[in-house]
Amino acid sequence: MLFGYPISATHDNWLHDCISASVQTIHAAVDGNKKYPGWPTVLPAPYRKILNLRTGLRDRLKAYNTAVRKLQKLERDALLDALHNENRIADLVSGACDCVTLDKLPKVAQGPASELFSFAFDLLTDLGVRDQQYAKIYASAAEHVCSFCGTEYFDAPGAAREALDHYLPRSRYAFAAANLRNLVPMGYKCNSSYKLASDLLRRDDGTRRVAFDPYNHAKLSISLDASEPFDGVDAHTPKWEIRFDPDTPAVTTWDDVFSVRLRYQRDHLDPSFRGWLSLFAKAARRAGVQANSDAALIAELRRLEEGFNDTGFQDRGFLKAAVFRMLRRHCENGHKRLLEQLRSLVAPPAPLPPITV
Helix, strand or coil: CCCCCCHHHHCCCHHHHHHHHHHHHHHHHHHCCCCCCCCCCCCCHHHHHHHCCCHHHHHHHHHHHHHHCCCCHHHHHHHHHHHHHCCCHHHHHHCCCCCCCHHHCCHHHHHHHHHHHHHHHHHHHHCCHHHHHHHHHHHHCCCCECCCCCCCECCCECECCCEEEECCCCCCCHHHCCCHHHEEEECHHHHHHHHCCCCCCECCCCCECCCCCCCCCCCCEEECCCCEEEECCCCCCEECCCEEECCCHHHHHHHHHHCHHHHHHHHHHHHHHHHHHHHHHHHHHHCCCCCCCHHHHHHHHHHHHHHHHHHCCHHHHHHHHHHHHHHHHHHHCCCHHHHHHHHHHHCCCCCCCCCCC
16 A cells, blocks of 8 residues: 555544453453343443443344353364454564464354444444545545555545445454554545455465554555566557565555556556656646757756655645656656657657648
8 A cells, every 4th residue: 555544543533442342351251151241231331321222232242142151161262363363453564473264263252243333334434434444544635545556536525435445354353343543545446446355365276464553554666667668558658667665565465456556557648648747748838848958858857756645645746756757857867759759859850840732
């Protein structure tokens, strides 16, 4: 991803903490041969009044209790291990720890666990927690775009909500379904067309991989410097080489899941490149750039590069800046074909005189 979200947006995580504590209370009762604590006693005391009327939560905690009581101690402990490990988000995405997926847990408890924590996720909306999290993220961002692509705009709080994605999918990591640390705003295309239910921790063949931590991630930059200025999808479009800095194993996961390089080339670079060249030509003419001066052409490319760098992610400024940087560097290295193309754009050939009869 291109930048991270503020960790402060995950601090109001009381509902997840409440449900996790209730699950541990159930296990303690079963291990101690004690009766189910009942409703709302099964909840931590500070949250009983807030959640007392949430009968759906009551029923799902009771169903989880019924399922757990059918299991042996080792099986119950496996559930508690999953509850603990699935919520070590930072350690999981970095590869520092691992956890089992839902389908590897005792079958009788899979449904009740999934339904309990999925219901808690839905409660985040009713209780206003989801809106508070999004408002914090939106307020902290200099540019209101999806951090997974940098091209989809986020609407302001009060509008229809952006997708709140389960970074680790709840279909596989049910115990993290209501954990704000595992919930990230994401643009519609990133969420619904690319990520879907992809597992950030495992490849399709089941092998382990690492991923970005959405709440502990420094800004990533894009470079097109290794691109060739011509002979891409056609003779006059660059052959793009898209690189990211720093280039870590998490970049590979991000690109595999979100098809970032493909989308940048197909949806932005290829269709927009000629328009961005026209923008260069118009800007150069307005500035009075002398087409026969390589230094003047390079200076104008630098000016546009720096200007779009300043706009950041707005209107794909980061991509435009990378394009003009690539062109500038090739011109500085004396790329004759490119320099000739830019000269012809700034000072196009004079029209032929009219034919007289």
